Amino acid sequence: MPENIVSAVIYAMVIASIYAVLYYLNHKTPVPKGCENLNVKCEGCKISSCELHPSRKIKEEVHD
Amino acid sequence: MGEIFSMFIAAVLINNIVLAKFLGICPFLGVSNKLDSAFGMSLAVIFVIVGASIMSYGIYYMVLVPLGIEYMMLITFILVIATFVQFTEMVIKKYSPGLYKALGIYLPLITTNCVVLQVTLDNIANEFNFVNMLVYSFAVPIGFMLVLLLFATIRERLETSDIPEAFKGNPIALVVAAIMALTFSAFAGLV
Amino acid sequence: MDRMKNFKAGFIDENPVFGLYLGICSTLAITTTLNSALGMGVSVIAVLVFSNVIISMLRKIIPDEIRIPVYIVVIASLVTIVEMLIHAYSPSLYSALGSFINLIVVNCIIMGRAEAFAGQNNVFDSALDGIGMGLGYTFSLVAMSLIRQILGTGAIGLSNPFTDEVIFNIQIIPSGYEISLFNNNVGAFITFAILAAALAAYKNKKSKEAKQ
Numbered sequence: 001m002p003e004n005i006v007s008a009v010i011y012a013m014v015i016a017s018i019y020a021v022l023y024y025l026n027h028k029t030p031v032p033k034g035c036e037n038l039n040v041k042c043e044g045c046k047i048s049s050c051e052l053h054p055s056r057k058i059k060e061e062v063h064d
Numbered sequence: 065m066g067e068i069f070s071m072f073i074a075a076v077l078i079n080n081i082v083l084a085k086f087l088g089i090c091p092f093l094g095v096s097n098k099l100d101s102a103f104g105m106s107l108a109v110i111f112v113i114v115g116a117s118i119m120s121y122g123i124y125y126m127v128l129v130p131l132g133i134e135y136m137m138l139i140t141f142i143l144v145i146a147t148f149v150q151f152t153e154m155v156i157k158k159y160s161p162g163l164y165k166a167l168g169i170y171l172p173l174i175t176t177n178c179v180v181l182q183v184t185l186d187n188i189a190n191e192f193n194f195v196n197m198l199v200y201s202f203a204v205p206i207g208f209m210l211v212l213l214l215f216a217t218i219r220e221r222l223e224t225s226d227i228p229e230a231f232k233g234n235p236i237a238l239v240v241a242a243i244m245a246l247t248f249s250a251f252a253g254l255v
Numbered sequence: 256m257d258r259m260k261n262f263k264a265g266f267i268d269e270n271p272v273f274g275l276y277l278g279i280c281s282t283l284a285i286t287t288t289l290n291s292a293l294g295m296g297v298s299v300i301a302v303l304v305f306s307n308v309i310i311s312m313l314r315k316i317i318p319d320e321i322r323i324p325v326y327i328v329v330i331a332s333l334v335t336i337v338e339m340l341i342h343a344y345s346p347s348l349y350s351a352l353g354s355f356i357n358l359i360v361v362n363c364i365i366m367g368r369a370e371a372f373a374g375q376n377n378v379f380d381s382a383l384d385g386i387g388m389g390l391g392y393t394f395s396l397v398a399m400s401l402i403r404q405i406l407g408t409g410a411i412g413l414s415n416p417f418t419d420e421v422i423f424n425i426q427i428i429p430s431g432y433e434i435s436l437f438n439n440n441v442g443a444f445i446t447f448a449i450l451a452a453a454l455a456a457y458k459n460k461k462s463k464e465a466k467q
Contacts, residue, residue, distance in 0.1 A: 008133040012328070015140060019147045020324040026154040027320060032161030084440055086283040090363065093276065135339065138357055139331040146327060176361045178280045185354060230456035234276060235448045242444035249441070 068199050070255040075203035078252055081179055082211045083245040088179040092212060092241075093234055095170070102216035106209030108167040110202070112174045113183050115152070116145045117201035120184040121194070141184045149175045179208060211244065263387075271388060272395040273447075273454040277363040281355045282396060283443040289413055291351040292400035296393025298341065298356060300386065302333050303365055307373040307385035309333075314374050326369045327360075334360045345416040364392060395450075402446055407437030 081087050088109075095105045120141045128134050149171050156168045174180060183204050187197045218240055227236050271277045278299075285295045309329050317325050338356045342349045349356070359365065368388055373381040405411055405427055412424035436442045 004132050007131050008136055011127070011131070011133065012136060012139055012332075015143050015147075016324060016328045019143050019150070019327075020321040022147055022150040022154070023324055024320050026150040026157075029154050029157045032157060032164055086440065086443070087280050087358075089279045089283065090276070093279075135335060138335050138338070138360060139328065142327060142331050142360055143324075146324070176363065176366060178358050178361055181358060181361055182354060185357060189354070228452075229459060230452040231448075233455075235452040235455065238444050238448035238451065242441050242448065245444055246441045249439070 068195070071196065071199055072203045073255050075200055076207040076210065077248065078254060080207045080211060080248055081182070081204050082208055083241065083248045085182075087182050088177060088208055091170075091173055091177060092215065093237055095173070096212055096216040096219055096237070099213070099216045099220060101170075102212045103209075104167045105170045105173070106205065106212050108170040109174055109177070109179065109208055110205040111167070112145070112149060112152070112171070113180050113205045114198075114201050116148045116180055117184055117187055117197060119148055120144045121187055121197055124188055137185070137188065142181060145180050145184065146175050179204065211248075214244065215240065266391045266394055267454070267457070269391075270395055270454060271364050271392050272399075273451045274458075276451075277367060278392065279447070281358060281362065282399065283440070283447060285352065285355055286396055286400035286403050286443065286446075287407070287438055288351070288404055289397065289400050289411060290416065291348070292396040293393070293413075294341075294345070294348045294416055295352055295355065296389070296396050298337050298352075299359060299362065299364070299392055300389030302330065302337055302359055303368060303389045304382055304385035305333050306330050306365055306369055307381040308378055310369050310373040311376060311378045311381035322374060323370075326366060330365055330369070331360050347414075347419055348416040364388060399446055399450060402450075403437045403442060406434050407442060408435075409433035 075081075079085060082089065082092055091105060091109075096102050123140060123144060124134075124137065128136060128140065153168055153171045156164045156171075183201055187200065190196075190200075192200060215237075219237060222236060222240070231239070269275060272279065272282050281295060285291050306326075306329055310326060313325070313329075334357065337359070341352070341356060368384060372384050376384070401411070409428035409430055409432065410424060410426045412421060414421045434442075437446065
């Protein structure tokens, strides 16, 4: 076992929670007016975790 | 000064991140259909790489090395990049709709981009000092932008040409990339 | 039978590399030799299966808004472990793959499957999906590396990554007649383009037959 495993785990949780908080805040910040229907005309890949994937917009509309 | 200049030229032309090192192909194929979206994408990439490099370099030498946990490098860097992108997107959304129109929409594409992670890892692997790190982190996305803009102009012309059915879309784009790689390999030995 | 269809779809119909263009960066760089293609394929299968299983086990506990950060942490930890294992047990594979082991983190396939499948399905289905997608990816890597190695160096060989002993090494094209273009980056792009176009032609033909 590496010596500093405790500090590593604590450090990882700190940095992951900073990211999680910022991700949540960003998700809640609305897009500026006039920019609602901008989309990158990107059909390059089907990365479904990319926020600009079409499947995500359908999910969000059903959600609201 | 000469060393910085040669490092800059090497990163842009000789070891071009897209054509010689095969990184960043996903946005390269996805966003290069139109010239203005290609330009917006490259500006966003330059901004994210420079910012994330500085942050991850700082965190590596000020937190990871003193604590002796260098093996957390990969987890740290990917989280730093993602945090930086989220933070930037939030700030741009709130304070500058014009900037959001220009490059904010490309920011989510850059989080899982090979180029950003590779530059941050290279800064550590090559043991750069601070100035070299800045030059390298600025030069690599400039190389990306150069290739992306050239590629977008070629692709705009390709849309009106007669291409075999099987090659339409991405395969013909890859053939163009092969020819561009051949052209850029002539720069080897420049510096 | 739905599971078998999903499993087989990863090979030709929804081939992640040539059909969906995911994970291209490592494909172009790794496929110079059969050894590195197999090594990379096995690493991706390992990370994919374990990340699918872990995320599927955690799927009811993670709040919906922060699932992407959690996925990233899980995948990055797994890749760090895999990198350390490869560095320890197989130095030749480590130097052949270089920094592309680290780039498995941002490999689109893993994030994509975690989001699309493991977040909603149970553990066994997610593990099967991981194996299927991983095998499809390895199959594409092996196909491309066979072409590049045979045409580029004339020989095809395989060696044990743990002990570096050669398992077989067959010279197919006599030396002096090989096309060394396929070893460097230009050949990578061209081989990829041809294989992608072949898959697109096959899919076009199948959809035309289905319409009639």
